Amino acid sequence: MKEEVIITEGLTKKFGNFTAVDNITFTVNKGEIFGFLGANGAGKTTAMRMLCGLSKPTSGKATVAGIDVYSQAEKIKSNIGYMSQKFSLYEDLTVLENIKFFGGIYKLSDSRIKTKSEELVHRLSLEPQANKLVGSLPQGWKQKLAFSVAILHEPKIVFLDEPTGGVDPLARRQFWDLIYEAAGNGITIFITTHYMDEAEYCNRLSIMVDGRIEALDSPGALKQKYEAANMDEVFYRLARGAKRAE
């Protein structure tokens, strides 16, 4: 029996009379890498923010790690990690200071913070940069660091909003290594991306068009269903029907 860590039913978000997320229903299983695709403006970030407790849904149901997003948004927060689309570490703090700060916010003990920092810096081979300001790091390293910080407190689920935007191919590979490692440790990964090669790495994919989920399955099954050679083609088929420009 699979354990479902995210369950949504008819989840909807309206801004005025514009429906950004339109009645989406899906589930995500524990330990899964769940890809959340869609053209720009499809509503991915908006949906993700509702699941993280950052934004109140207009209607519909959703639970994350078994917790209701309406009534217990704050409680969800200690069970998840989040990397927002904008870069979200403090650029004017050093690598270690960022780790220490977020560790402290998530109430890790001092000794935990210490061992975690060492582990993390070592894992990312950031030793020489440990006391440098994050703002001075190359983009790829910043993103890897941000991801590691987002899972510092060992959350059940981590939400990644376009984590590999502007990252070179090599660093992207390394980034996905980190993701697999985290997934291997039982952390559920919920990720949005515009790279179709990355989509192939996911266990299951949903494709959003104009706020609705148009397709949801494993990459293989989707390719079969749309008789496409690769994910690019699947995406084109679906996204072409989109009305939302940009």
Next chain:
Amino acid sequence: MRTLLFLLQKEFKQIYRYKAMVRIIIGMPIMQLLLLPLAADYEIKNINLAVVDNDHSTYSQQLVSTIIGSGYFRLAEYNQSYKKSLKLIESDKADLILEIPEGFERNLVRENKDQVLVAVNAINGTKANIGASYLNNIIKNYNQSLRMKLVTSNQGNQAIAIDLVNSNWYNPEMDYKSFMVPGILALLVTIIGGFLAALNIVREKEIGTIEQINVTPVRKSYFILGKLIPFWVIGNVVFTIGLVLSWLVYGIVPAGNLLVLYSFIWVYLLAVLGLGLLISTYCETQQQAMFINFFFIMIFILLGGLFTSIDSMPGWAKIIARINPVSYIIDVFRMIILKGSGFKDILPHIGIISFMALLLNSWAIKNYRKTS
């Protein structure tokens, strides 16, 4: 509690790293405290008088020298035409014109009576009023002395004189600096505290790091406190530097107890910072936060009782003054620094400001939404 420490550590580090900001928030107040109090003197002296004497008689010249001899007026011009003197008023080089008509002496001797014209630039009403009343009174006294001369043989009648003896307490030399320096310091502390607090949270919103905080389980009150305390410390530092400077440069030493003074500043800063934080929870961009804060700070400063007296304001503005924290700090500084009032005297002020601090900060905490 431990979370708060982490938040504080982060804020202090960020401030420390932002050298350009620190330079401004320490340097600007020092510079302004050294310069501005010297500019804030509105004692009415040197009222400039243009005289148009169309008579050139003994009497008219006597009148003019009596006026100039009074010490209130400076002769800006003598004996041009009225039209030319009016030009001086237009260019603000003269404040009043006295025109003595032709045949002045003759009329006085024959008919005992004549008119002179006093034209006043009345745009600045106070100066106009006071200048005109000085001049009128000098003319009246001159009348009197003329009259005495003529009737002197009659009764030996001596003019009655009432002397006004002035005691200026707390500031016998009427040195406006001892009033202005603490006042300007109060304004500087207010401006710096208010703006830093208003801009800080919005700045995190604009950069996007606030999302990362909002997605953590951190308590709202801790987050706000984490923002409040560092700026509170900065406010205290700025205030202390200012106090030392006023002592070194202007020789102003608080007549009252320093601890009383500080205890007021402590709550006062909480109130001002609270307002800034509240504004920043309502705004999306630094630009908005700054303009709204600018709006409030301007009103607070101009209606705070430092530049124009609150007594001079209409009723509704006096009500604004009652909810204006600046009016309290100006008042309290005046009381403690100049008059040496004690804790008991400023207790009502502390009470009201504490209430404001509490209200504004809890409102800010309430209005800061981690979930939109």
Next chain:
Amino acid sequence: MKQFGAFVKKEFAHVFRDRRTLLILFGMPIMQILIFGFALSNEIKNTQLVVIDKAKDQASHKLINRIDASSYFEVSNIMLEEKDIEEVFEKGKLKLVLIIPAEFNLMLAHDKKASVQLIADASDPNTANLLKNYLAAILQDYQAELNGIGNGIGTESINIVPQTRMLYNPQLRSAHNFVPGVMALVLMLVCVMMTAITIVREKETGTMEVLLISPFKPWLVIIAKAVPYLVLSLVNVTTIVLLSVFVLQLPVNGSLFLLFAESTLFIITCLGIGIFISIKTNSQLIAMLISLIGMLLPTILFSGFMFPLENMPAVLQWIANIIPARWYYVIVKSVMIKGLGFSAIYLETLALVVIAAFFYALSIKNFKVRLA
């Protein structure tokens, strides 16, 4: 030129997209002009004055009545002993005590001389001075009446009657002085802040680089950013003038065209300062701190509408000269209230042109350096 138009259009689009900021930008000056136009005044009315009347005779009663009848004072019916004055002053409720000596009547009749004592809380020396001046004027009036030369008409004695003419502001309303001042102050700060921030904001978000690599003269890009704010500020000038005339009842005695031409020059000058700040800084926060913490108080103090510039030390008068508001204040007063033409304000105009030229030249120079 067509490209320039396209840039300007884009900037307008930016400005109008952000409705909230727009509302603040238009609403704030209106509110401030109204509030300050009505609330600021240098004239203190109905000050509470406690009289310790040791004489309680006819003369003292007459004097007290005279004081009470003036609009400046209200004689309070609080009974006070001399020894309690200090305590009352320290509470800060009362600022003035007048002591009339015993046997006042007798002294006046026999010695022709008496002195009354005024004890003032001079911790605010500017206010204390003003009140003292009011009281001195009342005393002189009273003295004149005692000497029987008050009304002068029909007396056989010599009498010079001053005819007082209040030019420009017959009712001595404070708004005539403060509205032009606040107008200069608000316009200047808003213009500087707006430009400084929007340009730095583009730098912060990185869009500036996109504009700078376009085949368009870089500094024209900057100018294009300032154009919408020129228009916006002119709209503000219009509403302020309308409010001044219809709500605050100020006259427009001079040419409206001249007023707007000068306002345009003033705004362009202020935008220049904003552009200069934006070129020298890289973050919105610093730009705001400079244009606010750095400029708010100096602009209030040096524009000359609060404190007379002629009272200031020479160095400060020099500093005041580089503040555009100082010149614009004179211009608005001259054109709106005095009804003067260009010939009366060409020096002020020239000063604005020089300041503008200075900041634009400096901006262009610094801008080139940055690109090299």
